[in-house]
Amino acid sequence: MKFCNALALGAVASLYAGTAMAETAWDFSTPWPDTNFQSKAAHQFAEAVGAATDGAVTITVHNGSEIGVSGSQSMEAVETGIVQMADFLLFLQAGAEPLLAIDTLPYLIQGQDEMAMFLDIAGPAFDAIAEKHNQKILYYVPWPSPGLYSKTEITSADDLGGQRIRAFNPASFEFLTKLGAAPLEMPWGDVVPALAAGTIDGVATSTSSGVDGKLWDTTSFFNPLQWSTSTDVVTVSLDAWNALTDEQRAAIETVADELEGEFWALSAAEDEGKTEILVENGITVTEADDSMKALMSDAGHAMWAEFVAKVPDAGPIIDEYTEAAGK
Numbered sequence: 624m625k626f627c628n629a630l631a632l633g634a635v636a637s638l639y640a641g642t643a644m645a646e647t648a649w650d651f652s653t654p655w656p657d658t659n660f661q662s663k664a665a666h667q668f669a670e671a672v673g674a675a676t677d678g679a680v681t682i683t684v685h686n687g688s689e690i691g692v693s694g695s696q697s698m699e700a701v702e703t704g705i706v707q708m709a710d711f712l713l714f715l716q717a718g719a720e721p722l723l724a725i726d727t728l729p730y731l732i733q734g735q736d737e738m739a740m741f742l743d744i745a746g747p748a749f750d751a752i753a754e755k756h757n758q759k760i761l762y763y764v765p766w767p768s769p770g771l772y773s774k775t776e777i778t779s780a781d782d783l784g785g786q787r788i789r790a791f792n793p794a795s796f797e798f799l800t801k802l803g804a805a806p807l808e809m810p811w812g813d814v815v816p817a818l819a820a821g822t823i824d825g826v827a828t829s830t831s832s833g834v835d836g837k838l839w840d841t842t843s844f845f846n847p848l849q850w851s852t853s854t855d856v857v858t859v860s861l862d863a864w865n866a867l868t869d870e871q872r873a874a875i876e877t878v879a880d881e882l883e884g885e886f887w888a889l890s891a892a893e894d895e896g897k898t899e900i901l902v903e904n905g906i907t908v909t910e911a912d913d914s915m916k917a918l919m920s921d922a923g924h925a926m927w928a929e930f931v932a933k934v935p936d937a938g939p940i941i942d943e944y945t946e947a948a949g950k
Contacts, residue, residue: 652688669681713856729850748936748940760856764887764889766890768849770833775824776844777846789817790807799827819841826838845906
């Protein structure tokens with residue numbers, strides 16, 4: 624009798640073990656708060672994967688680095704298995720892979736149409752980098768392009784001279800310097816107090832950040848210069864990916880393919896909607912004149928050459944892309 628009971632218990636244990644093996648749980652880290660459109664996209668993707676796999680693959684999204692994974696640590700976190708998935712800006716991983724800073728180059732990628740063209744060409748190199756770090760790219764979501772908030776109107780090449788502008792990454796710092804401005808680096812949390820105190824004259828950032836920081840209280844003008852477009856990428860650990868069935872992998876890839884376009888539209892709508900909020904709150908939207916566009920183009924091309932000298936692998940990508948884009 625005891626032997627029969629043991630057999631029965633063993634059968635139940637085996638059944639539960641089989642069920643547990645059939646269910647996969649992934650942690651998905653994003654550095655953005657739950658109100659950000661990138662974070663909302665991550666949650667939508669997770670829900671869609673659960674539905675597409677009939678609950679066999681469940682993804683828990685962790686917002687705002689709540690599990691201790693920052694944006695610059697995300698690629699490493701997936702590689703080492705701290706999380707199975709992550710959403711991160713490509714250029715924040717440039718410390719480990721310098722080529723990933725390529726989308727920060729001014730005047731190279733301007734807007735979503737050019738980003739789509741660029742990824743067709745650069746995608747295989749990015750895939751190879753991801754594989755090198757034990758992960759697979761599932762989809763990309765570009766950010767709205769940066770513009771320039773200022774207290775005085777800046778529309779010509781001469782207007783930028785000596786302006787103390789807060790830059791948001793090394794490329795923007797170098798670019799603004801080449802344009803004749805006097806850029807400064809500071810944490811985002813210090814920007815509004817610095818504007819109010821007169822420590823800086825303006826800020827280079829997106830419409831989203833401008834609304835988040837209520838920059839209409841401290842600046843009067845916004846010039847959507849659109850000098851670059853950077854993208855987030857969502858990756859999954861190859862260990863986790865390869866542990867799935869063929870059917871599960873196919874279902875997840877279908878979800879990624881179907882939602883990627885929707886997420887790009889979400890980004891575009893974010894930019895348009897936030898611009899409207901800026902205007903409603905008194906910001907005047909301006910436009911660069913020909914002298915400023917020419918100065919930005921010259922500065923951008925100079926930075927491309929400097930980048931290729933440091934990262935030779937970028938050369939063929941830039942050459943193929945600029946020929947296709949007519950730049």
